[in-house]
Every structure is written in structure tokens, then in C-alpha cells.
Amino acid sequence: MSVFAAVMTGKGTGAIATIQLYGDSAADILKQIFTLQGQKPAEFSTGKILLGTIAAGSETIDQVTIGCEDNNTYAINCHGNPLIVERLMQLLRQQGVELLTAEQLLCKTSAENNTIALEARLTLPKIKTFEGTRIILNQIDSGPEPPWFRAGLTASAKNWLQSPPDKIAVEAQKILDKSKIAKFVIFGCRIVLAGPPNTGKSTLLNQLCGRQKAIVADIKGTTRDWVSANCTIGRLAVELIDTAGLDEKLVDDIGKAAQQTALELINQADIVLLVLDNSEPVNQIGKSFTNILANKKVLAVLNKSDLPFVAQRSGDLSCLFETGNIPNAVSISAKLGSGIDYLCDEIQRLAGVENFDPNQPVCFTARQEQLLTQITKAKSKDASHPLITELLSGPLNV
Numbered sequence: 465m466s467v468f469a470a471v472m473t474g475k476g477t478g479a480i481a482t483i484q485l486y487g488d489s490a491a492d493i494l495k496q497i498f499t500l501q502g503q504k505p506a507e508f509s510t511g512k513i514l515l516g517t518i519a520a521g522s523e524t525i526d527q528v529t530i531g532c533e534d535n536n537t538y539a540i541n542c543h544g545n546p547l548i549v550e551r552l553m554q555l556l557r558q559q560g561v562e563l564l565t566a567e568q569l570l571c572k573t574s575a576e577n578n579t580i581a582l583e584a585r586l587t588l589p590k591i592k593t594f595e596g597t598r599i600i601l602n603q604i605d606s607g608p609e610p611p612w613f614r615a616g617l618t619a620s621a622k623n624w625l626q627s628p629p630d631k632i633a634v635e636a637q638k639i640l641d642k643s644k645i646a647k648f649v650i651f652g653c654r655i656v657l658a659g660p661p662n663t664g665k666s667t668l669l670n671q672l673c674g675r676q677k678a679i680v681a682d683i684k685g686t687t688r689d690w691v692s693a694n695c696t697i698g699r700l701a702v703e704l705i706d707t708a709g710l711d712e713k714l715v716d717d718i719g720k721a722a723q724q725t726a727l728e729l730i731n732q733a734d735i736v737l738l739v740l741d742n743s744e745p746v747n748q749i750g751k752s753f754t755n756i757l758a759n760k761k762v763l764a765v766l767n768k769s770d771l772p773f774v775a776q777r778s779g780d781l782s783c784l785f786e787t788g789n790i791p792n793a794v795s796i797s798a799k800l801g802s803g804i805d806y807l808c809d810e811i812q813r814l815a816g817v818e819n820f821d822p823n824q825p826v827c828f829t830a831r832q833e834q835l836l837t838q839i840t841k842a843k844s845k846d847a848s849h850p851l852i853t854e855l856l857s858g859p860l861n862v
């Protein structure tokens with residue numbers, strides 16, 4: 465049988481990194497490259513941690529500990545410099561070891577026949593909020609207690625094996641709908657700050673992330689390239705993106721490129737904060753931009769409310785949005801920090817996370833989403849059962 469290895473710790477620098485080695489002849493490979501206090505160790509025994517060095521011939525690569533987890537599974541803990549990790553992986557490859565990703569190795573070594581539980585394990589490192597970890601763990605059916613563990617996707621799918629197809633279809637659709645919201649809590653949400661020049665987008669980004677990340681100036685077109693910052697807004701882990709002011713009149717190359725980038729970022733946004741200047745007439749934004757916003761979750765932010773306002777009321781936005789899909793508006797002063805708490809509440813409401821119950825079934829991988837979509841369309845037990853079984857215990861392609 466082949467021997468496989470994967471780096472189990474995250475990319476980048478850390479105090480230590482862990483390389484997992486798996487396979488019947490993994491110990492033979494280690495005996496070729498690992499020395500224990502100047503001597504080759506005779507045997508690795510399960511449960512023991514050995515301290516020694518790994519070398520390629522006469523070249524010592526690192527001092528490491530090797531944890532013997534099983535007679536075919538070993539954890540090499542080395543120093544967390546990516547150069548050392550890469551050199552160790554190279555050496556393992558030279559010894560005939562097949563290099564895998566952490567996900568691929570977990571799938572290979574897992575004795576789990578509950579695929580949703582395995583997906584949950586693979587997803588845990590990517591979760592952006594603590595509440596997100598709760599949502600994911602709730603999707604695993606882990607036995608008789610605690611009871612809230614039985615309200616997740618696994619429990620629903622097991623129940624469906626005894627349910628009529630029309631009931632299954634309704635429930636599966638509900639799960640798909642709720643999952644769109646759960647995704648924001650689990651994986652985070654991308655919020656783009658957009659609007660005409662000089663309305664206070666960069667000031668608002670700095671206010672929301674609590675530091676001076678973007679340059680602010682009383683000059684139109686201060687932001688050209690986009691700036692991003694990570695922050696938390698209530699239950700949401702947010703990637704905030706500040707964009708160049710939307711100005712159709714810009715004709716120079718850099719200005720046009722900045723406009724193009726801003727539009728692409730708006731297109732990729734989960735939520736758009738349309739930042740308007742409360743002290744300027746309302747028609748500050750071109751119709752082509754409002755058209756792009758038509759299918760987006762948009763919240764209008766009437767900024768500079770500390771200044772005397774000209775024409776702003778939330779209803780006034782109707783002259784910008786002909787479609788009837790007029791976004792809610794919130795008045796703030798990004799400069800003074802007033803109205804920010806209310807803005808954060810509105811953002812959570814718009815994302816749908818405000819009253820989101822983490823103890824409900826949701827899907828959290830593309831595989832699950834695809835199968836649930838097919839389940840909503842299955843018209844008979846014969847059609848739905850194989851899909852449900854695949855959802856519960858089908859193979860993973862990682």
C-alpha cells in the first residue's frame with residue numbers, strides 16, 4: 465500500500481506545523497529519514513512521542529517530534545517555517561510518499577461512514593464565527609444526547625427515509641433557503657461600500673473596522689483602488705470593501721479602470737451599502753449604477769447627517785430606483801460615529817441573520833446543496849431514496 469502525507473496545519477508561519485503520514489509502510493519511510501538522539505529508532509510504538517531530527521542524507525532539515533498515533537499513522541511536528549515544511553514534504557516525496565491536501569488525507573484516513581460528519585470536520589477550520597461552528601456541529605447526528613444535535617441535516621435526511629416525497633421536497637427547499645443565511649454566519653459576508661465620490665465611503669469603512677485603513681480626504685476620487693478590511697458586525701463576520709466613487713463622467717484611463725473595478729466588486733457583493741451624502745441633492749448617482757444594484761441586497765446609507773440636509777428622506781430615493789425596489793435607508797454620520805449601531809442592526813436584518821436559529825437543518829457544502837436541489841425535484845420514493853442515501857453516506861470528491 466502507498467504512503468500518503470499532508471500538511472495538516474494552516475498555510476503561513478506558525479510556531480509548529482504538523483505533517484500527517486499515513487500508510488502501512490509509513491514507519492519504514494520514517495526509519496530512513498528520522499534519527500533519535502543520533503541513533504535510528506528500532507520501533508515506533510503507538511501512543512509514544514519521539515524527539516529527534518529529520519535529515520536528507522547528511523543535511524539536517526529540522527528537529528521534530530513524531531507522534532505515533534497508530535501503526536500506520538504518524539504526526540510529524542516540525543518548526544512552523546513554511547520553508548522547513550516544504551523541504552520536509554520534498555524529502556517525503558523523494559522517498560516515494562504521495563503528497564495530498566489535508567482534506568484528501570482526512571477522507572482517506574476517516575473510518576466515518578457519515579459523510580455529513582466528515583464534511584463538518586473538513587469545514588470546521590474555515591468557519592468565521594463561533595456561532596458558525598455551532599451551526600455546523602448541529603448538522604451531525606451524534607446520538608441520543610444532547611437533543612439539539614438531532615435537529616440538523618443528518619437527522620432530517622434520516623427522517624426522510626420514512627417520509628412521503630412531497631413532504632421531503634418542501635423540507636429540502638426550506639433547508640436550501642435557510643442555508644443562504646447560514647452561509648453568512650458560517651463563512652462570512654462580503655459587504656461593498658459604493659456610491660458617488662466624496663460621500664464618506666472610506667470614512668465609514670474606517671468607522672466600521674475601528675482603524676484608519678482607507679485614506680480619507682475632501683477631494684473627489686480619493687479612493688481609486690479598492691481597500692478591504694475584516695470586521696465583525698453583530699453575528700456576521702464581514703469582509704468590508706471600499707470602492708472608488710461612482711462617476712460616469714470620468715474619462716481618463718485610471719479613472720475608467722477604477723470604475724470598472726468598482727462595478728465588478730458590486731457584482732460580487734453579498735450586500736451593498738450605497739453611501740450617499742445627506743447634504744447634497746439626492747440625484748447624485750447615475751441610472752446605470754442603480755440598474756446594477758437592482759438584483760442586490762442594498763441598504764442606502766445617508767451619510768453626513770451632522771450637516772444640514774438638503775432633500776434626503778428615505779422616500780426620496782424613489783427618483784434613483786425606478787424599479788420600485790427602493791432600499792431601506794439609514795441616516796448616519798460616519799465622521800462622528802452616530803447612527804452606526806442602528807446601521808449594524810439594519811445590515812444584520814438585511815442579511816437575515818438577526819433572528820437566525822442555529823439549531824435548524826442547513827446545508828454547508830456544494831455537494832449537499834446539489835443533492836438537496838435534486839431531492840426537491842424527486843417525485844417518488846424510488847427517486848428520492850438514492851439521493852437521500854447519497855447525502856448521508858455518499859463518497860466525497862475533494
Ligand SMILES: Nc1nc2c(ncn2[C@@H]2O[C@H](COP(=O)(O)OP(=O)(O)OP(=O)(O)O)[C@@H](O)[C@H]2O)c(=O)[nH]1
Nearest residue numbers: 661662663664665666667681685686687709798799
Ligand atoms: N461632516 C461630515 N463629513 C464627513 C462625514 N463622512 C465623511 N466626511 C468627509 O467627507 C470627505 C470625503 O470623505 P471620504 O471618506 O474620503 O469619502 P469617499 O466617499 O471615500 O470619497 P472618494 O474616495 O473620493 O469616493 C472627507 O473630508 C470626510 O472627512 C460625515 O459624516 N460628516
Ligand SMILES: [Mg+2]
Nearest residue numbers: 665666686687
Ligand atoms: Mg474613498
